[in-house]
Amino acid sequence: MSAIEVSLGVEGLGKRYPGAEDGARAVNGVSFEVEEGKFYTLLGPSGCGKTTTLRCVAGLERTDSGTIYLGGTVVSSHQPNTFIRPDERDIGMVFQSYAIWPHMTVFDNVAFPLRGVSRSKRKMRRNEIPAHVMQALETVQLAAFADRPATKLSGGQQQRLALARALVRQPKLLLLDEPLSNLDASLRELMRTELRRLQRQVGVTTLYVTHDQSEALSMSNRVAVMENGKIVQEATPRQLYRRPATRFVATFVGRTNLLDATILGKGRGETLRLDTPAGVLEAICPTAIREHDQASLSIRPENLRLHAQEPSSGTANVLPGTIDYVLFLGESAEYHVSVGKQLLISRQHPDVELRRRQEIFVEFPTEHCIVVSDEHGTTPETQHEPDDESEARMDDSPLSALGSA
Ligand SMILES: Nc1ncnc2c1ncn2[C@@H]1O[C@H](COP(=O)(O)OP(=O)(O)OP(=O)(O)O)[C@@H](O)[C@H]1O
Ligand SMILES: [Mg+2]
Known part of the structure; x- marks a missing residue:
């Protein structure tokens, strides 16, 4: 066994939606591993199977084939048949429409997952909840907004609220499906850095989905490029850019x-x-x-x-x-x-x-x-390329530039 812990393992994942044409698989034999604490991205054009892969990892879809491990535990497999329910998988999620609850305050949005019944962790005592919520809000620098109605936040702040809600239970794995695509271009760039800084600070293993190559290159430790339900190349952002393995990757990435x-x-x-x-x-x-x-x-x-x-x-x-x-x-x-x-x-x-x-x-x-x-x-690499992007220091938060609007 390697010294580095694998947090998420996906092996031979296959998924075909009911009613799809014969042989048309949304995901067709996808395998990858994400190491503890790393930021891993699935990158590919619309319809290539990114969201389906993410939903299978979350347990929101049943798989047709393959095995999914989470922190050493099988959460989905065939022969023997195993299926761990989504709320038992200890996962935090943020989707494209980050779906914050408009009728609640910022505080209540983050407290919600703690009040619900979860099978993966014990239910939290009522008097423990405020401290956890405020800590999550501080992490995303929204503590001062705790009492505001959630709708009275800017796009970037709503995005950070969705992140606080996903992180408040301290999940083993964070799943992010195009979480920045609703933001305008300049905010999207700021949130890119901010999201990555937060992920490093919290240290949560993250699986990120995007069709935006600059997001994938700038944020990830490793990137898997998907085409037609398959991973066609898996590498560090630098390797991917310098040594695309196929014509498709060469033109899609950069x-x-x-x-x-x-x-x-x-x-x-x-x-x-x-x-x-x-x-x-x-x-x-x-x-x-x-x-x-x-x-x-x-x-x-x-x-x-x-x-x-x-x-x-x-x-x-x-x-x-x-x-x-x-x-x-x-x-x-x-x-x-x-x-x-x-x-x-x-x-x-x-x-x-x-x-x-x-x-x-x-x-x-x-x-x-x-x-x-x-x-x-x-063309083979002539010089040694590291397996992982160097972990550049990202202490300077660009948040101050966001203002409080
Ligand atoms: N609920 C569904 N029922 C039937 N087919 C589906 C369903 N969801 C997705 N598909 C099909 O499965 C394939 C993969 O879809 P998926 O949503 O995983 O793509 P994606 O890579 O996330 O694309 P996008 O970048 O547009 O979000 C597509 O061909 C899509 O039409
Ligand atoms: Mg999608």
């Missing part, structure tokens, strides 16, 4: 230039030569790939280098191009560039000044050329 490529043969050093619509390029390829194989070359817009003059003759992967379009965005400038038959997007520092129709040289740095093949995988 923006990229994806070039069709045919393997020609050996290039310089470890590289192979690839024929692409931009021209011949060299890249390190997945080890199993062979001459004549088809693949895709992915290069992120921020990694393409644009030169007004031809770089020195030793520089690899330089092709002539023309600037079609310049989009000045303030913090960066976006260049649309034609290279051979390929249109490329390049993101540059705003100080770079190149003009429309200018003839330039485009450099595809070899270390940033990632070859992706759905059959053979992706």
Whole structure:
């Protein structure tokens, strides 16, 4: 057994809704593990099975196959048939419509789960409730609002109230289903940092669901990308961005230039030569790939280098191009560039000044050329990548910027 405790385990989860077409499974063989105290995200487009997975973990849906463990206990399995009811699973939840009760005060909303009968924990004595509620409200910095009607809170405050209610029983696991999607863009960004700071502070193992890749990349220890009811890649945010395993992941997680490529043969050093619509390029390829194989070359817009003059003759992967379009965005400038038959997007520092129709040289740095093949995988990592994002200090709360409105 590993020294790190697994808090949530899902093995071979399958779920088909009644009435769905033959073979159409909402979730089709999903397996993952979340370590104690970590923030784990299911990321994928609409309809890929994220909510269904979460609801199966919560016990709100019966599974068709697979096993779910919570803190070492089987809560759902077939052969033998086990099903632990949702209120016995010791889970806190916040959903997209965070469903706070409008006729109650802030205090009563948080006290509600403590007053109800729960099978997973003993019912709390009446005189213990206020201290627990106020502690949860303090955690989300809403203690001063305890007596307010819940409807008289801002969107961000209502979101934090829903979180306090989910955390007040100190659950083993926190489930969050797109909890920020009702907020406007700037509040959503603030709450992203705030939610992550809170999760670290409380230390609760968290399973988060979103279709928003920047939420997933910025908040998670690990991310599982889902497509059509399956996990197609599971990695740290950095690995996911640097080494997408399939074409789908390369385009879904971040923006990229994806070039069709045919393997020609050996290039310089470890590289192979690839024929692409931009021209011949060299890249390190997945080890199993062979001459004549088809693949895709992915290069992120921020990694393409644009030169007004031809770089020195030793520089690899330089092709002539023309600037079609310049989009000045303030913090960066976006260049649309034609290279051979390929249109490329390049993101540059705003100080770079190149003009429309200018003839330039485009450099595809070899270390940033990632070859992706759905059959053979992706370019291997050359440097050691940590299994977990470093736990950056997040002591500075951005809450003060929210104001009290
Ligand atoms: N109650 C239901 N009855 C029948 N089919 C359902 C039900 N809920 C979801 N589905 C179907 O199951 C599939 C997965 O749905 P799910 O809600 O898990 O997707 P999702 O990844 O959460 O999507 P979104 O990002 O839109 O919330 C979809 O094809 C959906 O239409
Ligand atoms: Mg959903």
